[in-house]
Amino acid sequence: MKKVSVVVPAYNAHDTLARSLGSLVNQTLQDIEVVVVNDASTDDTIDICNRCKAAFPDKVVVVDSAVNMGCGGARSLGLDAASGEYIGMADADDFVAPTMYEKLYAKAVETGADIVDSGFYAESTDKAILTVSDDLAGELDDDKRSRLIVSGGYLVTKIFKREIFEEPKIRMQHNMAALEDLEILIYTYLRAGSIAAVKEIFYNYCDTAGSNTKTMNIDKYYDSAYRAIRGTYDKCHEMPDYPGCQAAVEMMMANIYSYGVNRCLYDQIVRLGADKKNVKKYFEGLPSKELSMIKELVALRNEVIKIPFEENGFIMSKIAELDLAILKECEMRFGA
Template sequence: MMKEYKVSVIVPCYNAEQFLTRCLDSLVNQTLEGIEIICVNDASPDNGIAILRDYEARYPNVVVIDLKENVRQGGARNRGIEIARGEYIGFVDADDWTASDMYEKLYIRAKETGADVIACGYDTINSTGKQLCQDHPVNLGIGGPVTQSDLIIQSGSIWGKLIAKELLIQSGLRFPEQIFYEDNYFNAILGTLIQHYEVIPEPLYHYYVNTNSTTHKRNSPHISDRLKSLDLQLEYMQSNGLTLRYAPAIDYLIVRTIFNTVMMYLNTFDNPTLPFLEDLQKRLKDQPIQPGERNKYIKRLFTRREKFYLHFFRTSPYLFLMFYKIKQQFLH
């Protein structure tokens, strides 16, 4: 008879050899009894598989999936979901780590409240060990009780949560594969499915700012995956008749994704070009909203500077590009 667990934690592993021990030590030493740790080696070219096999040999609750083809984080997480035996499922990135009592606190609260999704706070740590900030999911600053729309626009990060496996089984929700920013899609769709959501604000998850990760690299060809993920979100909303019900949240997702893509492009590409920006502007101008005026999320969650940049870019990508190049010259 297969052993059942309270929680299954899925860890996709790719080029994370130097961080794996810290991550796995935080998981095998969890105070919660009945935790399964599923490590998915995503055809990583480093020596991470040797570390994973060592933990698998020493700890009976560690399971290793060794993929021969790279399926990126979304695919790796999906492979973990397929074999997970826990009542709840959690995700940890291989370069992050957790407080030793994180999953015990999340599981107990979930059982006490009947929540199908529960999240904890987190802190952000840089390479020197300095804590940059603390936050928690749905810390939206818009006031009032958390709504379904609030959950749709929550942070794209999937870590620091427990999700009832039954919710994933019934909905069939999985990560898109072979693209980056797959968690943006997953979290937005998850927001439409949640029936009972709980938050423990305490920062129990430690997010490491890995400047060598693919999404942080300069001139990354994967920047357009932000838009691919957005298109998948919109396709789901439309095909499930959710567009009108969650219109403000969806408008915010579109505007925020395009704006973040513009800023990331200008800040991380050596020679940003106008055609790419013009394509983004066209998508932005297709939105029926006036940024910062009628949409409560845009009004409250964009800073004053962001609203200025948003309006400036929407008016003229060319002038905005010139402005940004001049600004960068002064900064350097």
Template sequence: MKYKVSVVVPVYRVEKFIRYCAETLMQQTLKEVEYIFVNDATPDHSMEILQEVLICYPERQDDIIIVTHEVNKGLPAARNTGLQIAQGEYIFHCDSDDFVEPDMLEVLYTEAVRKEADIVWCDWFLSFEKNERYMKQPSFDTAHKALKAMLGGGMKYNVWNKLVRHKLYVDYKISFPAGYGMGEDMTMMLLFAYAKKVAYVPKAFYHYIKLNSNAMSNVYTDRHKEELKHNVNWISEKLISIEKDLSKEISFLKLEAKFPFLLMGDSQSFKLWKEWYPEANKYILQNQTISIRNRWLQWCAWKNLFGIVWVYSRLFKLAYRMLY
């Protein structure tokens, strides 16, 4: 491989964030890095700002590729475009409205080589406008244990705190679900299903930006719901075809997918919770990877105690706003 790491960065409507994101990527201490920026037909000034940053790092110029979509194809398709041309031994996905610590790639790559790992993950920061929260991730000695934790909600399956061996994508023909952006990160679980060795670095390097403090209470659009359900069904079918003994954990995933409906606090969302994956409800109390509070809330919904759920959703929103 020509590079140790290929970084894939989709760009769409991020003119307020792209400058700092790109600067932190250009300032990585690891030198043998390929940067692939995918312009997903962004209508704002994101690309002009990106070019302003890149010109300040002449030593990186030969390692930067910019690809342009003529029309907006969405986040999964942009990631796939980057994957198709990547030349790195490992792949790292970075969202263009976030930023990273300068030694992230070097530390993760060094650990991957030391452990001969197919995938390495780390802790991360949930960053708000005025503060941020350290998000600790669990450690597992096998990919199978990590996969079960992700299905149960005990470990994040996000793309952006994981370094993945490029060969995994190629050998098993893994790509992101183009056209279905909501929950597209679930693709990571498919990679874990095929991984032989994994490793964990107990340090946070990635800053996930969340400036909308009301985001937890936002109602999904009909399109978002369609995308999310498609991706849950898609990954469930894929995983069951690989490992037959994951049926209980797949039920946990379905419960986690519909859990946000309980926090929205309106009758339509409660109705959706009841309609989505009712066959998974019998597993609510068996999921030991999530908090007792979340299990209790789902159990109340299962038993039609939506008055309790409504009160909790109001208290949750109030606490969320006060804290973040």
């Protein structure tokens, strides 16, 4: 068994994959496995994968999917193939520092933590983020889990004990255009008993032009938002630690609910202006498709979000006033 397996989904990644894989196979941690999944690419991605495997046969595993499954589906295939004691994830657009997995694994051994996190650097905004502060590290309770959930974070900055994904077996949804990480990230915070962090910036997010989140149409975004909410609830609501973290999880679902509604209202908001005085007007003359989508989102919200918004401190403090006004209008019109 390798110490760490890093799962890398790759779709038409000709321009970036070699750099990404190069940063992984040249880690200072020698006992590492790089599981790269070619997600039915139409370019030479599989050739790049195979050349890397030929050069590093003891480190690289290639999974060649005949069917495009999206980032979540490809990661799930990679998890099926991974053998490591700990699991990491990376994207084919990005690259990591040479010492990332050696230092994360050393911290895991030192602390016995189920999850070890590190810092994230976004090139486009020149910002560095570290989610796990000292007061959140260690054994997890309801308060720590809740604060981790609402702070978000990233799968790609972490390593996870393999058991988190295998006992019971948990995988990601296929063919989601965005938001496929949300349910799994929340699930891991609920599933883990402890968390640690290395306070260094290792992961470089390169924000590739033309990525899904930049070009997404309303149908893809709606599908992603709806499935992210549904998937989060289905994966998490029966977990033992869910009741103590319910407000935090519901805040995250409410946030995606707000994103979905706002996407349906986007043209109206642009035309009329983003102002509370225009909220009622946003819903007037709305095309039937957008109206139907909003009604479906409201029905889902009613099923999965049980705490009234005004009684959930996370929602009241973290969702913008205008967005809350839009959601209140949804509920007045379509029931809650």
